[in-house]
Amino acid sequence: MRREGYEFSVARPQVIFKKIDGVENEPWEEATIEIPEQYSGSVITALGLRKGEMVDMKNTKHGLQLTYHITTRNLIGLRSELLKKTSGMLVFNSLFIGYQPKGADASVTRNGVVVSTEAGQALSYSLEKVQNRAMT
Numbered sequence: 001m002r003r004e005g006y007e008f009s010v011a012r013p014q015v016i017f018k019k020i021d022g023v024e025n026e027p028w029e030e031a032t033i034e035i036p037e038q039y040s041g042s043v044i045t046a047l048g049l050r051k052g053e054m055v056d057m058k059n060t061k062h063g064l065q066l067t068y069h070i071t072t073r074n075l076i077g078l079r080s081e082l083l084k085k086t087s088g089m090l091v092f093n094s095l096f097i098g099y100q101p102k103g104a105d106a107s108v109t110r111n112g113v114v115v116s117t118e119a120g121q122a123l124s125y126s127l128e129k130v131q132n133r134a135m136t
Contacts, residue, residue, distance in 0.1 A: 003119070015073045018099050025099040027072040030055070033082065034091035036063040042085045050074040051104050071103055072096075 018025045031052070035043055043066065047054070052070035059065075070078075079092050 013076050015071075015076070017102070020099065024102045026102045028069055028097050028100050029072055029075055029094045030097050031068045031070055031075060031078075031092070031094045033066045033068070033093075034060065034063060035066070035082075035086055036089050039086040039089065040064050040066075043082055046078070046081060046085060050078060069097065073105075 015026060031047075033043060033047075044054070047066075047068050047070065050070060051074055052068040054066065055069055056067040057064060075094060079090075082090050082092060
């Protein structure tokens with residue numbers, strides 16, 4: 001990718017697996033999510049599709065605080081998905097908690113992205129047609 005006089009290579013994020021005693025292990029994280037109550041259904045569904053395990057749910061003054069244990073592999077891309085589902089009304093934190101034996105894959109289809117090939121202005125009219133084919 002070349003931008004503003006610099007050239008660098010960009011690759012999608014990858015999870016680092018470890019073999020412990022001959023068993024393939026993957027990293028797990030504790031995700032803490034704070035949302036208004038009205039979005040709880042869609043957020044819980046999204047985490048369920050990604051094989052997250054609910055550890056705690058608390059009512060707070062401003063809504064709900066959900067705590068999940070989820071693999072790093074299934075956590076990639078979740079923050080942006082939840083921001084869309086909650087219209088930006090989201091506080092998302094995650095903490096590495098250790099390695100555990102490899103779990104199930106998430107049943108989520110991830111789409112491609114739109115990448116600019118050169119600098120310039122983009123009109124919303126032209127982006128409308130592209131948005132149908134890719135995630136922007």
